[in-house]
Amino acid sequence: MTAALTFAAVSYRFTGNPTPALHRVSLSIDPGRRIAVLGRNGAGKSTLLLLAAGILRPQEGQIRLGDTPISYSRSGLRHLRRHVGLVMQSPDEQLFSASVWQDISFGPLNLGLSPAEARRAVHEAAALCDVSDLLDRPTHALSGGQKARVALAGVLAMRPQYLLVDEATSGLDRWARRQIVQVFDRLAAQGKTVVLATHDLALARRWADLVIVLDAGSVAAVGTPARVFADETLRHLIAPAEDWHDDW
């Protein structure tokens, strides 16, 4: 069973910035949800994900996995990373190995899996992300959509319960976007929690079952897409008024 990932009054300010990126954020990410995090650039979406993944450490407040606060010791982080996986924005900056196989196996090997187990984890993740036929290709020869799916597989090979994804679909064409969404659907069907920080409002509206709206480092709303998109005040935090007729 999986435990919830809870933020209790978490604040974070980047060095040299006068204003905090996140300010006293409290929320609970429950297992098995499809969550979209919305808000304009600088609202704190990426910071939220980096904190949840234990990459940044809250300067105030606490983040808990289940009932236990995250421990930032080496073994504590190791424990956290088995549960929470993070995929970042630009796939080009996440694929650091020469071949797809090598890249996906990076995480499992660091987990200390035996070569046989790591091999199984790689194949499983590759199948999940539709990249099984790319395993012996060099990473630089992939298309944008393929790179995005390989980056996803690299994180999924560690079998996290929570998958946090920053801007999964930006810069992709509609088909590549579709394939990524299919991977998220498969994960949701397995009971995993997927958290997407995104500008893709159509995705948030039709795919998510819970929307978190951030505004200037604070949580402005948590609710179903239907409720959030119907609320005029919240719509101001999601898109400029001129775009509203776009009906995402």
Add this chain to the structure above:
Amino acid sequence: MTAALTFAAVSYRFTGNPTPALHRVSLSIDPGRRIAVLGRNGAGKSTLLLLAAGILRPQEGQIRLGDTPISYSRSGLRHLRRHVGLVMQSPDEQLFSASVWQDISFGPLNLGLSPAEARRAVHEAAALCDVSDLLDRPTHALSGGQKARVALAGVLAMRPQYLLVDEATSGLDRWARRQIVQVFDRLAAQGKTVVLATHDLALARRWADLVIVLDAGSVAAVGTPARVFADETLRHLIAPAEDWHDDW
């Protein structure tokens, strides 16, 4: 007066690729239009723009500006660049100077303008792209949307009649996207031609007055957005069927 930019049976194949990126493409880009180029990744959108901007040279066929074929001599290209400007996908791959002011001044000086004229061109382009207040800011401290507008200003400072833009809005939030679209609107109001290669179907549908659909290196259709988006065969070339209900 501006002349049309005409492709006559133009083909281009990248070295090492078995299939041509563009195959016998004929079309005419008339002055004063708002054009969106659609099609999945690999359909040939970027190649079309690179050819139109004289960066690639057709292996077959001919590209004409008005009645005269593009000359690929130094002076011929200089002439072309006064008329056709190209903005590429990632601003980080276009901005070469840490000073916004210096970066925008590069194009006008290459055209052979005097320092005083170049100075005027920089201020004019900066005003057009809403970056006048960023001129003495360092490039690396800008947000994604600001970088995109500076990259646009760097090309517009050369005062082209045709502006070709590859994926202008990808990776930007809704507000940054809005600001870019406003720049395009201003250009259109000045009678300039804007050609956008894009995956942003809402933009193509509501902003463009002409849509060009590419498919595997060939022109599948040229028509008004209303006609193209209503045609079921063409819709297959624009987005996967599952996305059609998204009503971009």
Add this chain to the structure above:
Amino acid sequence: MKHRWLLISLGAAILIVFEARPAYAMHIMEGFLPPLWALFWFAVVIPFWIIGFRRLRAIVNDKPELRLLLGFAAAFTFVLSALKLPSVTGSSSHPTGTGLGAILFGPWVMSVLGSIVLLFQALLIAHGGLTTLGANAFSMAVVGPWVAWLIWRGLSGRLPFWLTVFLAAALANLSTYVVTSLQLALAHPDPVGGIVASFIKFGTIFAITQIPLAISEGILTVLIMNALQTT
């Protein structure tokens, strides 16, 4: 006896701080060299800069667009020093990149690019200095790269690829630190033992952490070159 304890605790303190020292331990700081020595090292390094610059200009005259690549090569060398380099002792530091740079770009180009990087380190993060630029450039942009290049050229084909790369990078790192120690010893001879004692002194202060780091940088460079070969 009191003194003895004082010295032992002082020694321990030095070790602890040096284990956690910044990346640029081998940079001589601004103001640390007397004017004559600062001038002397500029005089030593200027011929290398002139020849290196002429080579560079010849390359660029041939292909003008290569200046973009050179800009990125210098930036790559700068950014390389932000990589983590674990030391055998458990702490971590950063690689110098002189060996890798010499293998990738050649020693003449590195004498210019490496000096630009040193100038940038002084002007962007106040590491090193302007009057000490000559001395720092001699150890890090000339001696280190040349040692790496000579080993790389001299032993290629005679030793296994990995061993050649390892020796080139590790010895480039070590030779840089030997030269830095020498530069410090010449500028500040020991009042009792003179230059030799001073050299031993500066040498041992650095050696304790530098040898493990040189080994680490050697291994890192082998891994990078292996990865580059498969790309």
Add this chain to the structure above:
Amino acid sequence: MAAGDARIGDMLRVIDRYAFSNRLRNVDPAQKSGIALATILLCLLLDRPLVGWIATVWMVGIMAGYARIPLHVVIAVLTTESVFLVLSVVGIAVSVGFEASEAALRLGPLWIGFHHAALPLALQVFSRALGCTAALNFLVLTTPLVDLIELMHRLRVPALLVEVMMLSYRAIFVLLDTLEQMVTAQTARLGYTSWQSTLRSSALIGSRLFVIAYQRSQALEQALIGRGFDGDVRVLPLSYRTEQTLWLIGILIFVSLFLARWWS
């Protein structure tokens, strides 16, 4: 700003931010480098502890009081450097020899200890270097590198060098962003958890970054060709103002340094 983590990026960005936003940002870089270099040279040539200390006080004063850089930033940068400086100076203070000095410790055949002549020397080098470093900090914290590159252009540094520097200053930030993204991605996948995995993680980034640097330079070339690039990088000069008060302060600094030399 301890060692270990990739703090180089943080330090670079903090210093760069103040360089672009302090009150002397638009002052001619020639004026600021003139004062910084003259102070460095005077510290070196006059070579007295008091000169170094006075220079330090002046520089901290004009950084915080005149350029309006927060005092804690000025002090933090200088403190990091002085810790490092103390360590280098220990090398001068401690002497090694085959004979015992006043306070010495035996290590095999060698004696390690303090010599009475070494301590004042160490103090002298420390204060001299501190004054010089503070003057360098003044230049670095008040003047962005774009301005210094522009100054080099005015001083007739070969165009090729100026262009390569201009391009690489920009490229440093592009590559550093990429590097930090990669480090984060690797950390999220349990990189850097042991000696081996740290080496492996760094090596993967090192090689990938080299390829990316090459690709980026090619992409940039294509974009610049579209803007008329033919080999030369032409840009408009930046404009600056001259600050009369700064000249006055400069004169006061030099006079006080000379006076300090005669007093001590």
